Amino acid sequence: MLAAYRAHLVLERGLSPHTVRAYLTDLSDLATHARRGSAHDPARLELRMLRSWLASQQSRGRSRTTVARRATSVRVFTAWLLRTGRADTDAGALLASPRRQRPLPATLRTEQMRAVLDAASSSAVDDAAIGLRDVAALELLYATGIRVGELVGLDVDHIDSERRLVRVLGKGSKERSVPYGQPAAAAVSAWLQRGRPELATATSGPALFLGARGRRIDPRTVRRMVHQRVAAIGDTPDLGPHGLRHTAATHLLEGGADLRSVQELLGHASLATTQVYTHVSADRLRSAYRLAHPRA
Numbered sequence: 001m002l003a004a005y006r007a008h009l010v011l012e013r014g015l016s017p018h019t020v021r022a023y024l025t026d027l028s029d030l031a032t033h034a035r036r037g038s039a040h041d042p043a044r045l046e047l048r049m050l051r052s053w054l055a056s057q058q059s060r061g062r063s064r065t066t067v068a069r070r071a072t073s074v075r076v077f078t079a080w081l082l083r084t085g086r087a088d089t090d091a092g093a094l095l096a097s098p099r100r101q102r103p104l105p106a107t108l109r110t111e112q113m114r115a116v117l118d119a120a121s122s123s124a125v126d127d128a129a130i131g132l133r134d135v136a137a138l139e140l141l142y143a144t145g146i147r148v149g150e151l152v153g154l155d156v157d158h159i160d161s162e163r164r165l166v167r168v169l170g171k172g173s174k175e176r177s178v179p180y181g182q183p184a185a186a187a188v189s190a191w192l193q194r195g196r197p198e199l200a201t202a203t204s205g206p207a208l209f210l211g212a213r214g215r216r217i218d219p220r221t222v223r224r225m226v227h228q229r230v231a232a233i234g235d236t237p238d239l240g241p242h243g244l245r246h247t248a249a250t251h252l253l254e255g256g257a258d259l260r261s262v263q264e265l266l267g268h269a270s271l272a273t274t275q276v277y278t279h280v281s282a283d284r285l286r287s288a289y290r291l292a293h294p295r296a
Contacts (some may be wrong), residue, residue, distance in 0.1 A: 001042055001086065002027060008080060014173050016149075026073035029053075042077075043087040050074055050095050071097030106237035107247040108230070113142060115233050117183070130212065132195030134225050136187040137209055137217075140166070141226070141241055143184035145248035145266050148219045148241035155206035159188060170267040178265055249274070 002024060009020045031042075033053045039045065053074075057067045071092075078092035108116065120138055124131025141151060150168045158167040164185050165177045180188075191209075201214030209217040223240045230239045237243070245266070252262050263274040290296045 004084075005077060005080060016171065018149075022069070023073045023076070026070045027077055029070075030074060042081060045078060045081075045087070045091040047091050047094055050078075050092055054095075054097070068097040071095055106239060106243060107250050108236060108239065108243070110251060112233060112236050113244075113247060113251070116230055116236075117142070119232060120229050121187075129195040129198040132187075132191045133199075133209060133217075134229065136184075136191035136195070137222060138226065138229060138244070139184040139187040140180060141244045142248050143180035144168070144178040145245045145252075146178060147245060147267075148222050150267075151241070152209060152217050152219050152222060154208040156192070156208050157206060158208065159192075161185065161189065168267065172269075174267065176264070176267050 005027075006020060006024060009015045009023060015023075030050075030053050033056060034040070034045065034049055037049060037052070039049055054067055054071055057070060062070075075092040075095055078087065078090050078095075081087035082090040117135070117138055120131070120135045124135055137151060140146070141148075144166060146166070146168050147170070150170055153169055154166065160167070160177075164180055164182075166180060168176055168178055170176060196208075196210060199210045199212065199214050204210055204214050205216070207216035209222075211217045211221055226240050226244060227238065230236050230243075239247070249262050249266060252265070253259070259271065259274055263271050266274060268274045
């Protein structure tokens, strides 16, 4: 049954391999819990059993975000069981989940971000291929706010250098075009002209960013690089690519961009998600208050 469900997630819903793996891991954990309660048939799942499983997650110290995600996994699964005739009822339809904690990730100040980029550029000794690649990746991450998975999935022909646009394939296989500025354009151009040819092999294919062995770069390599480059500046929060995404969005808002435009750039389906990612600084709020309120 799980094999059929996996095919549904991949072929019909088009979910990413990471999301599919998370859903199936959740259901395997639920199956283990259900067997302890002498329930061996997914069609016989009951709301009481599902609530017991979520309670066990909390007692094991799982975060509210994790418990909420696992509740979603179960609701999607039980709805599929009913829809495909594998169960007579949808046991998860009334399953509630805790409200997710959505802490705001740390960001870099404008001068800190500039220092990271300048240091990376200066360390690319003699235009070494890896150095040029790192600078191009950092500039593009900050310029566009794209996810690390979107960055590593880029091909060479996804870059429109004339219009300074990058074509991104986001979550749910949704495509969007994101603009980038002159510094990112110069860094990507240097990488393509002087860096990528040094690393490219017969197995490189069309990948924009390559690893040391010439294959498409791995997300873990990008995460490690970003953490190291940010830490090298000193007196900065520990940030990875997602922190740069949040930094880019925050700087856009602080520079006057409207929330709807930032939503489009980030590829968020919901404006509520963008509001969480793009908090505005207290200084900007105070400034707006002084300008707008008659009793300020």
